Amino acid sequence: MGVKEKRAKYREEFRQEILDAARELFITEGYENFSMRKLAEKIDYSATTIYLYFKNRDDLLFAICEEFFGNFSTRLNQIRLVSRDPVETLRQAFLYLMNFGLKNPYQYKLIFFTKSVYGSREELVKKESMARTTYLVFKEIVQDCIDAGQMRQTEADVIVDILVVASHGLITKNIYCANFLKERSGTVARTLVDVLLRGLQK
Amino acid sequence: MGVKEKRAKYREEFRQEILDAARELFITEGYENFSMRKLAEKIDYSATTIYLYFKNRDDLLFAICEEFFGNFSTRLNQIRLVSRDPVETLRQAFLYLMNFGLKNPYQYKLIFFTKSVYGSREELVKKESMARTTYLVFKEIVQDCIDAGQMRQTEADVIVDILVVASHGLITKNIYCANFLKERSGTVARTLVDVLLRGLQK
DNA sequence: AGAATATATTAACGGCGTTAACAAAAAATT
DNA sequence: AATTTTTTGTTAACGCCGTTAATATATTCT
Structure with a gap:
């Protein structure tokens, strides 16, 4: 009234x-x-x-995403400062992403698996978003591993992709597959990390 | 009128x-x-x-999913009949899933990443769906590898999970990340398969 | 105090999934 | 062959939705 x-x-x-x-x-x-x-x-x-x-419903979602990526990139930089070994830094960064997803599957889904709020690649690059920043930090961590000679010479982009792919897959499966027992997700996660990092090292 | x-x-x-x-x-x-x-x-x-x-909108989606899983399980059985080496069979099966996803990302998304149409695990098991059948065939293929002594002794369920996780991740990333160049997806896919299968073999 | 601006409201448009009530065609029964 | 029943289709309506337009009121500026 x-x-x-x-x-x-x-x-x-x-x-x-x-x-x-x-x-x-x-x-x-x-x-x-x-x-x-x-x-x-x-x-x-x-x-x-x-x-x-x-502006509208998607603008809300955009703000939520940016908020997340802001926190995420801050966290990545913290990890980088603390840890000295590049590969260990990468492992920590990767685990942080996966654990966030396992603990907050629906927020993870909201951020990564919803109608992209960042537009095309060109728009993403020029827009200077937190999402872009986070990606670049992640890539730098991988590059550190390569520069330190501890990782096989592959494009850093591809390695980032593989890790993100694995994380995305774990969380998606965790969310969408009813027959994916929750207790098993920890085991699968650990196995994934080990296999991938070992496979990527020299 | x-x-x-x-x-x-x-x-x-x-x-x-x-x-x-x-x-x-x-x-x-x-x-x-x-x-x-x-x-x-x-x-x-x-x-x-x-x-x-x-019945309703979701019933339509359910029918589409069942149609897919029907074709998929048929294909898996075909692969099984042709190939003799268990690990090669698994590789073929895995590649079939991934290639389907890369070629038909939006159908893959529709089937695997939409509000589950199969309900809880209990419902899925008792409902005798094609989705359930497909999962069981996939698991049998993995079990064959283990029985043949060519794969490290891990629960077949976990191995199926890992492979499906990888596939899901690749397709999700391919769909949702604008900065995931399409040309790279083939490379990432191949690397993933190799790393995973090698890591899983004895 | 009065004008301008910021903040909030109600009403409305055109869309949606779904159900209810009804009409007509086809099939079954007599 | 006439009539009842069932199947297949329709329109109308309910209660949602995102969003915009028009409007009212509070706050701020001059």
């Missing part, structure tokens, strides 16, 4: 509030069953208010 | 016609943008007619 008595004094603060609610809703309901109206009800505002802070 | 002059004489025939149109529409438009109304328009019938042949 009446208008909200409490207004959003600080735009960014309220924007973040919406984003948090959206992330939760996206994860619990899934991308398909998310709706702007549900989100509106959750934050107790009308649906159209959301459009004052986000 | 008027009622259709040409009626569907043979139920199964018309059902298949709908299914073919649905598959095409699901693949071209994606699961998200598929709609019963579009399908209706495509086959030139009213939307509600579809409900005389399929």
Whole structure:
């Protein structure tokens, strides 16, 4: 009926509030069953208010992705500072990604397996997104391994791809295959990491 | 306005016609943008007619999945008959899955990465679906390798999981990551197969 | 105080999946 | 051959959805 008595004094603060609610809703309901109206009800505002802070539904998802990749690249740089051995750094980085996926499968799915929010390759490269930054850091870690002579001479891009492929596969299977017992996922994950890193080393 | 002059004489025939149109529409438009109304328009019938042949939207998807798994398990048995070496059989089977995915990414996605149409593990096991059959054949092929002493003693289930994980990962990445150059996918695929099979052999 | 801007609302458009009510053709029964 | 029943199709409607337009009110600026 009446208008909200409490207004959003600080735009960014309220924007973040919406984003948090959206992330939760996206994860619990899934991308398909998310709706702007549900989100509106959750934050107790009308649906159209959301459009004052986000262009549309996909803009919300974009913000969630960027948030994730921001944290991820920070974490990668931390790992890099702590660990001295390049291959060990790579293992840690890879495990971090996989463990995040195993612990937060639906957020992982939301970020990596939903209608790409970053457009084509050209758009991705020029847009200077956190997603792009993260990829570059990951690639640098791989390059460090190659430069240190501890990894067979393959294009760093390909190696990054292989690792990401493995991680993506594990999480997808974990999510979509009902006959994929949860207890086994740990075993599969460990085996995957070992086989891949051993296969990649000189 | 008027009622259709040409009626569907043979139920199964018309059902298949709908299914073919649905598959095409699901693949071209994606699961998200598929709609019963579009399908209706495509086959030139009213939307509600579809409900005389399929329970609902997901029932259509289920039929498409079963169709695929039927073909897949047949193909696996063919490979098994031709090839004599167990590991070679496994390689062929694995490559068949991956190549199908690389050639038909959106159908692969539709079948493996959409809201599971097979329910929980218990439901999957008791329902006697083609999906279940396919999994069992795949597992038998792996078991043959183990029995022949050519593969390290690991649970066959785990090995199947690892291979499927790799395949799923490759296809997902191929679909969702704009920066995943198409030309590279072949290289990554070959490397994956080699590393995995070598790592699994005794 | 008054103008301008930011923030929020309701109403509406055109789409969706699905069900209900109904019509007509085909098949079965008498 | 006439009539009942079943199958196959239709239109209308319900309650969702994303998004835009028009509008009202609060806050901020001058």
